[in-house]
Amino acid sequence: MKRDDFSWMIGGVQGSGVDTSAQFFAKAAAAGGLQVFGKREYYSNIKGEHSYFQVRVSRGTIRSHVDTVDMLATFEEETIFRHALEVRKEGAIIYDPDQDPKRLDQIPTIEANVRAALNAEFSRAGLSADVKGMLELARRRGVHIYPVPYNDILKEVGAKHGESSLSTLQRMLNTMAVAASFALLSYDENVVKDAVRKQFKSKPKVAEMNADAVGAAYDYMEEKYNGSFGTKLSPSVVDETRLFVRGNTVVAMAKELAGCRFQTYYPITPASDESEFLEAHSEIDLDGHSAQENPQTAEVAAMKAKGSIAVVQSEDEIAAVTMAIGGGLAGVRSSTSTSGPGFSLMAEGLGYAGMNEVPVVVTLYSRGGPSTGLPTRHEQGDLRFALHAGHGEFPRFVLASGDLDEAFYDTVRAFNYSEVYQTPVIHIVDKALANSDATMPMFDVNKVKIDRGVFLKEITDAVNGEFKRFKHTSNGVSPRAPLGTKGGVNWYTGDEHDELGHISEDPVNRDFMMDKRMGKVDLADKEIPIAERVNFFGPENADITVLSWGSTKGAILDAMEWLKQEGVSVNFLQIRLINPFPTEYATKILSKAKKVVGIEMNFSAQLVGVTREKTCVPIEQLVVKYNGRPMSAEEIYDSLKMIHEGKAPTKLVLKHGA
Amino acid sequence: MALKLSDLKTSAHNDWCPGCGDFGILNAVQMALAEMSADPSNTVVVSGVGCSSKVPHFIKTYGVHTLHGRAVPFATGIKLANPNLNVVVEGGDGDGMGIGAGHFVNSGRRNIDMLYIIHDNEVYGLTKGQASPTLGLGKKTKSLTSPNINQSINPIMLAVASGYTWVARGYSYDVRHLKDLIVKGINHKGYAFLDVLQPCPTYNDIQTKEYWAGEGNLDAAGKPKPRTYKLEETGYDGVVRSDDEVEMEKKVQQAVLKSFEFGDRTPIGVFYQNEFIPTYEERLAGRSPSYKTNPPAVQDIARPDGTPLANIDKIFEDLRVF
Numbered sequence: 009m010k011r012d013d014f015s016w017m018i019g020g021v022q023g024s025g026v027d028t029s030a031q032f033f034a035k036a037a038a039a040g041g042l043q044v045f046g047k048r049e050y051y052s053n054i055k056g057e058h059s060y061f062q063v064r065v066s067r068g069t070i071r072s073h074v075d076t077v078d079m080l081a082t083f084e085e086e087t088i089f090r091h092a093l094e095v096r097k098e099g100a101i102i103y104d105p106d107q108d109p110k111r112l113d114q115i116p117t118i119e120a121n122v123r124a125a126l127n128a129e130f131s132r133a134g135l136s137a138d139v140k141g142m143l144e145l146a147r148r149r150g151v152h153i154y155p156v157p158y159n160d161i162l163k164e165v166g167a168k169h170g171e172s173s174l175s176t177l178q179r180m181l182n183t184m185a186v187a188a189s190f191a192l193l194s195y196d197e198n199v200v201k202d203a204v205r206k207q208f209k210s211k212p213k214v215a216e217m218n219a220d221a222v223g224a225a226y227d228y229m230e231e232k233y234n235g236s237f238g239t240k241l242s243p244s245v246v247d248e249t250r251l252f253v254r255g256n257t258v259v260a261m262a263k264e265l266a267g268c269r270f271q272t273y274y275p276i277t278p279a280s281d282e283s284e285f286l287e288a289h290s291e292i293d294l295d296g297h298s299a300q301e302n303p304q305t306a307e308v309a310a311m312k313a314k315g316s317i318a319v320v321q322s323e324d325e326i327a328a329v330t331m332a333i334g335g336g337l338a339g340v341r342s343s344t345s346t347s348g349p350g351f352s353l354m355a356e357g358l359g360y361a362g363m364n365e366v367p368v369v370v371t372l373y374s375r376g377g378p379s380t381g382l383p384t385r386h387e388q389g390d391l392r393f394a395l396h397a398g399h400g401e402f403p404r405f406v407l408a409s410g411d412l413d414e415a416f417y418d419t420v421r422a423f424n425y426s427e428v429y430q431t432p433v434i435h436i437v438d439k440a441l442a443n444s445d446a447t448m449p450m451f452d453v454n455k456v457k458i459d460r461g462v463f464l465k466e467i468t469d470a471v472n473g474e475f476k477r478f479k480h481t482s483n484g485v486s487p488r489a490p491l492g493t494k495g496g497v498n499w500y501t502g503d504e505h506d507e508l509g510h511i512s513e514d515p516v517n518r519d520f521m522m523d524k525r526m527g528k529v530d531l532a533d534k535e536i537p538i539a540e541r542v543n544f545f546g547p548e549n550a551d552i553t554v555l556s557w558g559s560t561k562g563a564i565l566d567a568m569e570w571l572k573q574e575g576v577s578v579n580f581l582q583i584r585l586i587n588p589f590p591t592e593y594a595t596k597i598l599s600k601a602k603k604v605v606g607i608e609m610n611f612s613a614q615l616v617g618v619t620r621e622k623t624c625v626p627i628e629q630l631v632v633k634y635n636g637r638p639m640s641a642e643e644i645y646d647s648l649k650m651i652h653e654g655k656a657p658t659k660l661v662l663k664h665g666a
Numbered sequence: 667m668a669l670k671l672s673d674l675k676t677s678a679h680n681d682w683c684p685g686c687g688d689f690g691i692l693n694a695v696q697m698a699l700a701e702m703s704a705d706p707s708n709t710v711v712v713s714g715v716g717c718s719s720k721v722p723h724f725i726k727t728y729g730v731h732t733l734h735g736r737a738v739p740f741a742t743g744i745k746l747a748n749p750n751l752n753v754v755v756e757g758g759d760g761d762g763m764g765i766g767a768g769h770f771v772n773s774g775r776r777n778i779d780m781l782y783i784i785h786d787n788e789v790y791g792l793t794k795g796q797a798s799p800t801l802g803l804g805k806k807t808k809s810l811t812s813p814n815i816n817q818s819i820n821p822i823m824l825a826v827a828s829g830y831t832w833v834a835r836g837y838s839y840d841v842r843h844l845k846d847l848i849v850k851g852i853n854h855k856g857y858a859f860l861d862v863l864q865p866c867p868t869y870n871d872i873q874t875k876e877y878w879a880g881e882g883n884l885d886a887a888g889k890p891k892p893r894t895y896k897l898e899e900t901g902y903d904g905v906v907r908s909d910d911e912v913e914m915e916k917k918v919q920q921a922v923l924k925s926f927e928f929g930d931r932t933p934i935g936v937f938y939q940n941e942f943i944p945t946y947e948e949r950l951a952g953r954s955p956s957y958k959t960n961p962p963a964v965q966d967i968a969r970p971d972g973t974p975l976a977n978i979d980k981i982f983e984d985l986r987v988f
Binding site for chain 2: 317
């Protein structure tokens, strides 16, 4: 397995700037034309617990995280205890020598089992249970240790800027750790300085002091460790525009583009960031792609040049989903974003939307369940629930994105499906995607098309003022007129209803309405192009066929490349639209596959179950993980290799993660 | 164009029990809408689940009969998506103050410009007469196996405490007075709450039509004394007339105190009115000025060829690293 990349990790106490450091590292790398993928791991906690961020950079395409750490940057002791042994041979650890005497038993946030395992290592090696001992353990494994006296360097920088307050200077610890890392890698100092200036562009004085801190760290590292670290990182010239984005943000901006103008939410991890982004960007420019074709007064044109999205923080998720459905009834593209516990509360509302054929989009950021589960950790455990959420039978479309690029275009599709087929759409974006940061080529807005389905601006066929909202049509989709449309009125009810929307318990009407609603799944199955519903990667015939969904995509693709180099051919069927399920296509691929391997971030391999049910193809080999940490490319590589060599149990459970 | 009462009637079969207080409320709503010449296609009646929540089917405006307890959040979504609509919410006391209590309270914090009418009959009718949140402790209506062991909610006090800016009570058999209250409630700029006392002839054998008419409540001359009286006839003034906080506080306190009167002398009319609190729509416009000039429901989102109208280049620029 040959990697053409570099994996850097930073850890620290939650709330102490770990995120900021990682963002800084990633942006400085990105500014040098490198591709970046960042994974954030944190506890359900505000301050005090350990969090870490792993950033993988490469000149080539990068789609996943790896378990290997090439360089670990630290500014406190817990990160050293937790991650020092993850650093590879010939890798590097940067630390503050002031930490040397800190003892393992002085860190209350380290779990008892982790502590016990480390103590066992210390006594085996005959080392003291402190930072010094920990680093000696790493050194004996071939890791290079780089002490950097941050405070001494910071004091010099402070003196130059007339800043003597240690607490103020310590705000630059993050900058120091990042700069020291780049210096070891002989990365272009000016790119790093520019990145830090950009980060603090609203505070020029702070920006200059930080740029000087970068310079001081470079000077120190060059003088002390010049050329001692084997790996170099150099900027690359690329000819494309790139963004650095996070999953939540990608979905939020796609919602604005898609025309979503009403968003509701109740605070929940890891979904709220999306709504907060929308709130912060609730005034929307409408001038871009519309050369307002109709002549209108300057006043009207000016009014139409800006739009707004109403973002409402609700009292609970029941209100969030029912408000959004209200928005849908009023003819506005509406959505709500949540995670497992909130989605559980939305079940009854979804049934109402199904019954009344109301377009609404629920963005479901799946995290570790059940109950409160692992609130800040990753899992794909809600697929079966999403497919069946709510009592009774109604069409729930379920769309799951595999990476940030898909999340962007799928967000638009979710609204299109929802309006064209007049039914709720659940868009699953898992935690690993929500909290992944990555460089991406600029999205192509020209690829985005809005399809609102049969949407009336005026009612012309009302009888006695009454409009048949649920009119019998040949394909089951009736013309939809928002509340407030002139020319007639109609009714909606959660009860079974007639064409006008009045309550009806008539058995003939019931059959008709059930057929009408449920028939939309078959209609969509016929109409939605297969390219929007699945991805198929790799050769047509392969030793192994992987079946998976969601954010495992990147790691699978990376593992496939490594395996190809070793002569193991793998192809990969990624299901994106899980209901309506692409039965015909999946059956065709899977029934001729030599060996199908289902890879999922849940206990019971839920997509495998759905696929078996739909295609009747037996799928025996599973690779699953449910410890809350996303699968790495190495884990998938190792698993597929084991499977290929016939050494794997039929249910292989992956365990890596910190 | 003047609207006739008959223009607001539908052909849907009404299956309420004979003598149900819901009829009076339905009539009053239709009379109010006719008097205001409300455009039916610009009016939406939103309800929850229960006997009273069937009401939208009998009114020829847009009608949205929603889920049990959820009329208010559905209505919130409708009104905020299209602030030009005239939205009236109706539902029972169990719907609004039992299963929907969280929404009852939290919607008060928003002050959305709509009217919420609660049909208050102290029982769950459609499920055959269980105690509702407004039935008093120790009372035993006829289908209860034993007296109620829950205390009752005071809807007026709860509404005032939650931030509703117009709070009133009506009586379903005083249809004209009720109609006037509904007109006022709709015209109020902000979130209006109207609690309507309503007999349930089938399950509530205590708060009957006769009870409210004064049965067993005799005056000195031995004549039945009605148990309701009109606030406006006693010189009570619940209207806040300036944005002076001291005055607002006084009017709130006065309404809360008044809300304790219940039983033999039960006030109906306007307890509290305050138009100096910004509406939620105004607050949204404070965050995004276009919400007022180009609200969600009137905004175009795409050109005829499906090209999005939104331009997110500024967001892209903020996120650009290369």
